[in-house]
Amino acid sequence: MRDMHLVMHGIAVKKYGTVEDISSVVGLAVETVKDHLDQAVTTGRVNEVNGKFMLTPIGQITLKSSYAKAYASHRDDPGFMAAYEEFEKVNTDLKQVITDWQTMKLGGQTVPNDHSDSGYDSKVIDRLGDLHERVETVLDRLSAKEPRLKIYKEKLLAALEKAEDGDIKWVSDASIESYHTVWFELHEDLLRIVGRNREE
């Protein structure tokens, strides 16, 4: 029961992911995830398209109604909730850093960052590194209560280090597990755990 909830939660976080993607987010063995996916496809809660899985509308509703119970202990835990609020604070900073990655201020006007100035890019990646050090302390506290969240720290650092080594698509490219992609999934994961909606 708990594993099925986790597998469906993993699909919701990835939106459209492979067995391996889902397994890495929820920390269950690939075989276990596969068994549950097969079962969920049979019961009409999950659809498979080209080897990737997504929730059906009925799957989304079932999942949503199961959160309150599954994460009641975290929602009642002031330590977990305080750490979550700190994450939201860093999230505001992250959005600004990603915006500064994509745009530059020129004499008071915003223009796209065409990434021709590697000095500017390095500074933004450096700010991302500063921010990463702050989110690490928050993730440590969240993972102490929900151990599977540890994976995000590893994934974020992996993306950050690739970006630091000069492969700049790892900052915000939407088609790979870039820093921003992983962050977005982490945020989605946390929102679902605490039962909040995303704010623009």
Added chain:
Amino acid sequence: MQGEKLHGKWILSLDGSEVPDRNLIGGKAWSIAHMRSLDLPVPPAFVITTNACAQFRETGTMPDDLEAELQAGMAWLERQTGRRYGSGDKPLLVSVRSGAPISMPGMMDTILNLGINDETALALAAESGDDEFARDTYRRFYELYGEIVLKVPVPEVGADGDLQGWRSRIEAAADRRIPSDPLEQLKHTVEAVFRSWDSRRAKRYRKHHDISDDLGTAVVVQAMIFGNLDENSGTGVLFSRNPLTGEPQSYGEYLCRAQGEDVVSGKFTPCTLDDMRDSAPEAYGLLIEAAHKLEVANREVQDIEFTVQNGTLYLLQSRTAKRSPIAAVRTAVDMCREGEITVEEALQRVNSCQVRSMLSPRLKDGAADNAELLASGLGVSHGIGTGLVVTSADEAESLAQSGQDVVLATPTTSPDDVHGMLVARAVITEQGGSTSHAAVVGRALGLPSVVGCGSGTVTSLAGRVVTVDGEHGNVYAGALEVVQPCETEDGLLDTLLEWAREHSPLAVYRPEDAPEDTLDLDGLDDAADPENLPRLIEGVTGARGGAIASDEGVAAAMAAGLRYIVANPTLPPLLAAIHVLNQPKSH
């Protein structure tokens, strides 16, 4: 007072009488000393040298005699400024920043307002007559100290405005105290700078770039200047030339009675420099003179941050200005014609991306004048996109698969919509600003995007064909005419083209001038990926098509010994070839 110098074992004053070795004082201190040596006004500062850092790394503790020298340094700053550190009715506040000889990631950011505590905040409030300013100065120090030294997320100050409670919450999250004693603040911050030399990122960067760990960082301690003390104070930014258009007039903004962060934060709408000429005429004259002096000395367009305190001008920082693509082209051509730089340098200062951006498709002049403006919002991702408006990502995907150009319009976007954005020609949202999901993902995909058009937009646009201008944030009815600018019809690009042809090691022909036996890569598989080019072009004299005109393609062509390539436009590959020639061999 001017002539007085500080020359200790660990600490040197940056008075401009000499410009010490960059390896000893680091890049930031070096540029302060350099500005002082040009006789430009800079806030008084001293530097703790890289020798102290080396000593710290060797022993793991601060050098014994450093504290005494720090006190002497602060006494020197007090004499220079006529203010007192940590006490008195005119409190001296300082900033502390790291400064390695080579700038690198992971080094500690600037901490402002050291010296502020409950007592000095009161004095500052009395001096400025502005309680809010004193509170904000206090808040900013603790915020920076929490985020940068203690590395914890700093919460917002609560609605009750209780700074003491807020400070306790930062200290609780970090499980460490933030010192109130100004000398302790200084010592802990300096130590944090030294520690940042051995942070994960700094170590990694040095290893990657083969830089010695023994180099060490210096620490700059500089008097804070306040632009909000009175009506004769203010702060601003000056560009020695216009960074948006490249026109040769200085360009900038000024905020009377404000601090530097106020300009950046967007809390206030800055005024033009004319305001400064009226309220601080003497400082204005010096500023324009300084901008010219710095541009000539550095042979580059300068971006200068400055503050005026009680009518006295201080330059905080001067660096090479970032420029829009057109400004990069115009300033390179102009400065060359003015004799400030050579043709070779002008060509080095423009890259192929900037030229391609100037040549990217845009609305035909006047096309928008008679068009019906259906919606407008914030343009967050440049470009022009035309298509049929659909209101869901799934609809976008199915229509796009059948070959229809679509524009996705939704109240907001979320990760659920990315598959629709991938196939759309443009994105429009009702809510959100420049950091919203649609803006962030739209830019990542290079997709023209207009956000925050207001509720009701989606319904009103659904099913219509529109043209989206992602730069200006406009949505027009119908498919407007889009034009492609030409490199030979633009006076600036034409000049650059002439120079580039003379200096390029690789000939680039326009398609109509192409020699007969040119290899056409468009007929070959895999030629769109530059990685495959070396294999495909081996042994030929000239090639066209595939990825040959990209920067990587040009590099491959030169490595393979091609005599020419064929492309349109020709200027981007010509510049790429010139840049390959001048690239340093390593990484």
